[in-house]
Amino acid sequence: xxxxxxxxxxxxxxxxxxxxxxxxxxxxxxxxxxxxxxxxxxxxxxxxxxxxxxxxxxxxxxxxxxxxxxxxxxxxxxxxxxxxxxxxxxxxxxxxxxxxxxxxxxxxxxxxxxxxxxxxxxxxxxxxxxxxxxxxxxxxxxxxxxxxxxxxxxxxxxxxxxxxxxxxxxxxxxxxxxxxxxxxxxxxxxxxxxxxxxxxxxxxxxxxxxxxxxxxxxxxxxxxxxxxxxxxxxxxxxxxxxxxxxxxxxxxxxxxxxxxxxxxxxxxxxxxxxxxxxxxxxxxxxxxxxxxxxxxxxxxxxxxxxxxxxxxxxxxxxxxxxxxxxxxxxxxxxxxxxxxxxxxxxxxxxxxxxxxxxxxxxxxxxxxxxxxxxxxxxxxxxxxxxxxxxxxxxxxxxxxxxxxxxxxxxxxxxxxxxxxxxxxxxxxxxxxxxxxxxxxxxxxxxxxxxxxxxxxxxxxxxxx
Amino acid sequence: xxxxxxxxxxxxxxxxxxxxxxxxxxxxxxxxxxxxxxxxxxxxxxxxxxxxxxxxxxxxxxxxxxxxxxxxxxxxxxxxxxxxxxxxxxxxxxxxxxxxxxxxxxxxxxxxxxxxxxxxxxxxxxxxxxxxxxxxxxxxxxxxxxxxxxxxxxxxxxxxxxxxxxxxxxxxxxxxxxxxxxxxxxxxxxxxxxxxxxxxxxxxxxxxxxxxxxxxxxxxxxxxxxxxxxxxxxxxxxxxxxxxxxxxxxxxxxxxxxxxxxxxxxxxxxxxxxxxxxxxxxxxxxxxxxxxxxxxxxxxxxxxxxxxxxxxxxxxxxxxxxxxxxxxxxxxxxxxxxxxxxxxxxxxxxxxxxxxxxxxxxxxxxxxxxxxxxxxxxxxxxxxxxxxxxxxxxxxxxxxxxxxxxxxxxxxxxxxxxxxxxxxxxxxxxxxxxxxxxxxxxxxxxxxxxxxxxxxxxxxxxxx
Numbered sequence: 001x002x003x004x005x006x007x008x009x010x011x012x013x014x015x016x017x018x019x020x021x022x023x024x025x026x027x028x029x030x031x032x033x034x035x036x037x038x039x040x041x042x043x044x045x046x047x048x049x050x051x052x053x054x055x056x057x058x059x060x061x062x063x064x065x066x067x068x069x070x071x072x073x074x075x076x077x078x079x080x081x082x083x084x085x086x087x088x089x090x091x092x093x094x095x096x097x098x099x100x101x102x103x104x105x106x107x108x109x110x111x112x113x114x115x116x117x118x119x120x121x122x123x124x125x126x127x128x129x130x131x132x133x134x135x136x137x138x139x140x141x142x143x144x145x146x147x148x149x150x151x152x153x154x155x156x157x158x159x160x161x162x163x164x165x166x167x168x169x170x171x172x173x174x175x176x177x178x179x180x181x182x183x184x185x186x187x188x189x190x191x192x193x194x195x196x197x198x199x200x201x202x203x204x205x206x207x208x209x210x211x212x213x214x215x216x217x218x219x220x221x222x223x224x225x226x227x228x229x230x231x232x233x234x235x236x237x238x239x240x241x242x243x244x245x246x247x248x249x250x251x252x253x254x255x256x257x258x259x260x261x262x263x264x265x266x267x268x269x270x271x272x273x274x275x276x277x278x279x280x281x282x283x284x285x286x287x288x289x290x291x292x293x294x295x296x297x298x299x300x301x302x303x304x305x306x307x308x309x310x311x312x313x314x315x316x317x318x319x320x321x322x323x324x325x326x327x328x329x330x331x332x333x334x335x336x337x338x339x340x341x342x343x344x345x346x347x348x349x350x351x352x353x354x355x356x357x358x359x360x361x362x363x364x365x366x367x368x369x370x371x372x373x374x375x376x377x378x379x380x381x382x383x384x385x386x387x388x389x390x391x392x393x394x395x396x397x398x399x400x401x402x403x404x405x406x407x408x409x410x411x412x413x414x415x416x417x418x419x420x421x422x423x424x425x426x427x428x429x430x431x432x433x434x435x436x437x438x439x440x441x442x443x444x445x446x447x448x449x450x451x452x453x454x455x456x457x458x459x460x461x462x463x464x
Numbered sequence: 465x466x467x468x469x470x471x472x473x474x475x476x477x478x479x480x481x482x483x484x485x486x487x488x489x490x491x492x493x494x495x496x497x498x499x500x501x502x503x504x505x506x507x508x509x510x511x512x513x514x515x516x517x518x519x520x521x522x523x524x525x526x527x528x529x530x531x532x533x534x535x536x537x538x539x540x541x542x543x544x545x546x547x548x549x550x551x552x553x554x555x556x557x558x559x560x561x562x563x564x565x566x567x568x569x570x571x572x573x574x575x576x577x578x579x580x581x582x583x584x585x586x587x588x589x590x591x592x593x594x595x596x597x598x599x600x601x602x603x604x605x606x607x608x609x610x611x612x613x614x615x616x617x618x619x620x621x622x623x624x625x626x627x628x629x630x631x632x633x634x635x636x637x638x639x640x641x642x643x644x645x646x647x648x649x650x651x652x653x654x655x656x657x658x659x660x661x662x663x664x665x666x667x668x669x670x671x672x673x674x675x676x677x678x679x680x681x682x683x684x685x686x687x688x689x690x691x692x693x694x695x696x697x698x699x700x701x702x703x704x705x706x707x708x709x710x711x712x713x714x715x716x717x718x719x720x721x722x723x724x725x726x727x728x729x730x731x732x733x734x735x736x737x738x739x740x741x742x743x744x745x746x747x748x749x750x751x752x753x754x755x756x757x758x759x760x761x762x763x764x765x766x767x768x769x770x771x772x773x774x775x776x777x778x779x780x781x782x783x784x785x786x787x788x789x790x791x792x793x794x795x796x797x798x799x800x801x802x803x804x805x806x807x808x809x810x811x812x813x814x815x816x817x818x819x820x821x822x823x824x825x826x827x828x829x830x831x832x833x834x835x836x837x838x839x840x841x842x843x844x845x846x847x848x849x850x851x852x853x854x855x856x857x858x859x860x861x862x863x864x865x866x867x868x869x870x871x872x873x874x875x876x877x878x879x880x881x882x883x884x885x886x887x888x889x890x891x892x893x894x895x896x897x898x899x900x901x902x903x904x905x906x907x908x909x910x911x912x913x914x915x916x917x918x919x920x921x922x923x924x925x926x927x928x
Contacts, residue, residue: 023732025632025700042732043700044889061731062699063632086889088732111732112865112890120888138881139888141698150699154634161625168489168527170618175919176640176684176707177722179926186659193711194645194654194683202713202923213711214721214926219658220640227928231918234605235526235614236489236507243640243707247657247677249666257678258641267525268487268506268552268575401576417602417928424584424603425508425550426576454695455639459666462643462678464691464881 023088027064033093033101040090041068041103042111044142047124048083059087062147065296069102076108083124084114084142130451137455137464148297149452153440155293159286160241160262169237169264174224176243179216180414187248189220189257220245223433224263226369226418229399232265232429233421239264241436249459253448254341254390258457260436269430272381275396276357279385279432280315283355287311290443302445308388309353316356320379323347323358338365339384344391355387368409369418371398371430383432389442396432487552491528497557497565504554505532505567506575508606511588512547523551526611529760533566540572547588548578548606594915601919601928612761613916617904619757623750624705624726633701633728638688640707643680644878651712653684653721684709687897688727690833690882693863696729696893697885703728705900713923717912718805718854722921724900733894736845739860740821743849743896744779747819747903751775754907766909772852773817780820784843787811787822802829803848808855819851832873833882835862835894847896853906860896 023040043061053074058067070089072081081087088109096102114120121136122128122143133143140146164171181188192210193199202212211217224240231238244261269275287308291298298305318326324334330350332343339347339358347356360373361382370380385394400406403422410419440452450456455464487504507525517538522531534553536545545551552573560566578584585600586592586607597607604610628635645652656674657663666676675681688704695702708725733739751772755762762769782790788798794814796807803811803822811820824837825846834844849858864870867886874883904916914920919928 027632042891044698062634063701084889086891111892112886112888114889118887119884138694138885139698141695142889143698147699150636150695151634153637157635158625158629161622165622168491170526170615171621172614172918173617173707173724175722175921175928177709177921177926178928180928181658187662188658189655190658191653191655191684194652194681195650195711198651198711198713213713213923214921215924216926217658218926220655227919230602230928231605231614234508234603234607235611237527243637245641247659247662249662258639260637420583421602422576423582424576425548425578425606427506427550428575454636455691457639457641457678459677460679462641462680462682464639464642464644464694 025063026059026061026066026068029068029093029103030064030066030101035093035095035101037093038090039093039103040088041070042088043068043086045081045083045085045087046144048081055081057081057087059089060147062141065144065148065151065294065300069096069100070105071102072105072108076105078108078110080110080113081108082114082116084116084120084122086111086114130446130448134450134456141454144300146451146454148294148300149440149444149446150454151297152290152294152301152444153436153452155290156286156436156440156443157241159289163282163285164239164264167237169239170231170235172224172228172231172235172238172240174221174227174231174240174242174263176221177214177218178221178227179214179218180226181217181219187246188222189245189247191218191220222246223261225265225431225433226415228263228265228431229418229429230421232267232431233425233427236267237265238267251458253450254438254441256437256449256453256456256458257462259449260453262434262436262439263431265429265431267429268427269398270428272359272383272398272430275383275398275430275432276315276317276359279394279396279434280355284311286439287443298444305445310355313354315385316351316354318347318356318358319360320358320362321360326350336364341391344384344386345388348386348388348391353388355385355393358384358386366397368411369397369399369406371400372405381430387442389445389447390435390438393438393442394432394434396430398428398430401426401428489527490523490525490530490532493532493557493567494528494530494565499557499559499565501557502554503557503567504552505534506552507532507550509545509547509549509551510608512545519545521545521551523553524611526605529608529612529615529758529764533560533564534569535566536569536572540569542572542574544574544577545572546578546580548580548584548586550575550578594910594912598914598920605918608764610915610918612758612764613904613908613910614918615761616754616758616765616908617900617916619754620750620900620904620907621705623753627746627749628703628728631701633703634695634699636688636692636695636699636702636704638685638691638695638704638706638727640685641678641682642685642691643678643682644690645681645683651710652686653709653711655682655684686710687725689729689895689897690879692727692729692895693882693893694885696731696895697889697891700731701729702731715922717914718902718905720901720913720917720920720922721926723913724917726898726900726903727895729893729895731893732891733862734892736823736847736862736894739847739862739894739896740779740781740823743858743860743898744819748775750903751907762908769909774819777818779849780815780818782811782820782822783824784822784826785824790814800828805855808848808850809852812850812852812855817852819849819857822848822850830861832875833861833863833870835864836869845894851906853909853911854899854902857902857906858896858898860894862892862894865890865892 043059047058049056055072057070090107091105373379382397437452507523511522513520519536521534554571555569837843846861901916
């Protein structure tokens with residue numbers, strides 16, 4: 001009884017569609033172009049042109065690169081209606097004399113004013129350089145440049161998920177916190193509770209502060225690969241798209257302390273060709289589809305952005321030795337350290353800007369888990385994919401699947417769980433990692449990686 | 465010239481489809497059921513029944529809950545072909561006398577043997593309890609229970625992304641590292657480089673070790689909400705699905721140190737009804753679609769799993785005061801601390817298991833950024849959604865959009881950027897956060913949250 005009374009009294013009798021039909025996002029207003037229809041939009045004034053009896057306002061709501069032109073009779077203009085203000089406008093859709101869709105306002109409401117002189121950093125009719133915009137991370141999505149990049153980023157992540165789903169891959173959330181310091185690379189972040197009371201309450205004799213919470217030192221992941229391999233040996237084909245971290249003291253245009261990595265592990269993969277074919281197919285899919293979905297955004301980011309000339313060509317493959325040879329003839333000798341950034345870009349240029357796989361790498365340049373090359377036992381079956389703009393974009397390999405061989409190469413007992421994967425019903429696998437931000441750099445022609453994600457983190461920069 | 469020669473010599477002349485057509489995943493073999501077709505599958509032997517001339521093997525490759533029955537003539541049996549081994553089988557598809565699809569093997573190759581006596585923790589024909597399985601994180605995906613949960617998790621994340629995409633929401637990667645300790649909640653992890661050489665090289669006079677890298681103390685995020693609000697005020701509707709962290713010393717069946725949160729921020733949202741309608745619609749979509757896509761997995765996890773009785777009912781809404789009243793009559797008095805877990809579950813029971821929104825919360829129980837309730841200035845326009853199994857599943861609110869009011873409530877100057885969002889073209893917004901693992905608990909009827917993700921982290925547990 002009680003129950004029924006209360007429910008009737010306060011039950012939420014609302015209809016989802018009613019609520020959200022109140023106004024339309026500009027992307028769909030422009031797409032549908034329903035001339036004569038009563039329409040309500042909400043967004044920000046990007047530009048304001050005052051004429052004799054009329055005011056023309058370009059309104060954007062972030063849903064697409066394009067703006068809606070709104071015609072406002074002068075009597076509806078208030079002082080708050082300025083460049084940068086947020087508005088709610090209702091009126092009727094029509095075609096302008098030039099054939100452009102426009103909304104003739106019947107009602108104008110200003111939600112929030114925007115007084116540039118009070119410190120709003122973006123001036124009307126001004127294209128600010130990315131370094132300037134980057135100083136205002138919290139307001140940056142209001143710029144054309146940044147909002148376009150974030151829409152492209154959103155589409156690219158959607159494309160990645162739909163590509164893998166279409167191939168029956170399972171998405172796995174590999175852990176961010178790990179007790180594995182990943183190949184002893186050294187450049188990792190460690191993690192511990194900030195609250196001294198928590199540390200004190202959990203402290204045990206002989207423990208260090210940085211291992212008291214989890215019982216072992218804990219780091220931020222540098223790669224989900226080893227965890228993905230464990231999943232692959234039960235779930236089959238798997239992938240992950242998530243944050244990874246490097247504590248390097250690097251401020252280059254290609255490095256971040258926090259970045260996103262797409263990693264995939266292909267079950268029953270026993271030849272590096274299979275990896276190459278997968279990566280090439282996936283990249284061509286993304287580069288093709290993004291033009292169908294976000295062409296206006298690409299143009300907003302860079303007016304010179306063009307379809308890559310390599311899109312209908314085969315990617316090139318060179319062995320590491322061949323690549324060295326080519327670099328040597330160009331006067332760029334490689335050292336024991338491998339191929340540096342300048343040399344990577346020289347190799348791409350040499351291949352006329354077509355992405356190039358470098359395969360069959362010297363063992364000592366690559367990780368312990370990579371499989372020996374059948375053609376040459378001093379080499380491993382690894383690959384790097386080099387592209388314009390960034391050089392290395394993808395790294396991958398076949399994984400050592402022989403229990404004894406892997407045991408002899410294992411860098412730490414802490415990885416015994418990884419070794420044990422080879423003991424019980426093991427399968428051959430291979431996989432790769434691709435930096436999402438670098439992919440966006442290539443896709444959008446953005447030279448600084450810090451402009452490819454909403455909140456870049458690098459040394460001395462972790463604002464907000 | 466050079467270029468052409470090399471490219472012709474080593475160019476990767478492989479066809480993607482050729483490589484991947486070599487074998488089929490079992491999910492698609494079962495779906496297509498092409499009787500008479502030559503078929504190759506790769507996977508693990510889950511069960512082996514030896515008869516006079518024939519061996520029956522159930523093979524699974526992780527792609528679906530169901531197994532493929534393989535009939536193996538005895539002469540193809542080797543010693544390595546046992547329970548747990550990984551195999552490559554080719555043969556012809558037929559219908560068994562019982563009408564079941566089966567593969568009659570013509571070729572059997574064992575990739576990796578599996579000797580249970582050498583330490584493989586899972587016995588044939590045994591259902592191990594989840595606590596036992598949880599001890600073997602790296603092998604856990606080989607169990608029916610865990611692989612089914614991970615497939616459901618994969619589908620749920622895909623459903624979330626497609627739901628938001630269909631409503632024109634932009635996915636934002638809010639940062640994992642933040643200088644904002646989030647409302648001073650205290651239970652955060654701090655982050656610093658592990659490498660002493662890096663710390664030494666970057667050290668400046670007067671700096672503490674834990675602020676030397678980023679120039680300020682840095683934490684793992686506890687919520688992306690404030691960052692999402694910044695994005696919403698330029699991009700419109702936005703959401704994020706990513707990892708969040710709590711350094712609490714809690715080992716309950718509902719808490720993790722690392723977990724995933726779905727957070728959404730709705731642009732131009734000015735009534736809590738809109739939030740409620742959104743959440744209810746989204747949850748009903750997910751609970752309906754998961755049964756279309758993963759019914760066999762849900763059954764594998766819990767044979768008793770049934771369609772929730774509330775799926776075709778309206779969610780209930782109670783104000784906080786009404787909820788207290790009900791609890792009081794049940795002899796469960798609330799304190800100043802709000803509603804505890806026992807009380808949450810009592811309220812859901814009171815509503816006959818239908819999810820219930822608790823709205824209009826006392827100000828002092830909720831966060832500084834929540835908007836005053838127009839009906840009662842001692843209350844804020846916040847909501848909790850309570851469900852069976854977990855109690856609280858979602859928390860949300862309208863956001864304070866008045867510059868002066870927010871300024872008076874701001875807990876720290878470090879949040880001045882957040883305040884400034886209200887200064888320039890501000891809009892009303894509201895949003896919510898939903899724990900992905902708790903959603904999976906409700907969906908699958910899994911009582912311990914540690915079984916809803918591949919690598920659970922909680923105090924004293926960060927293996928691998």
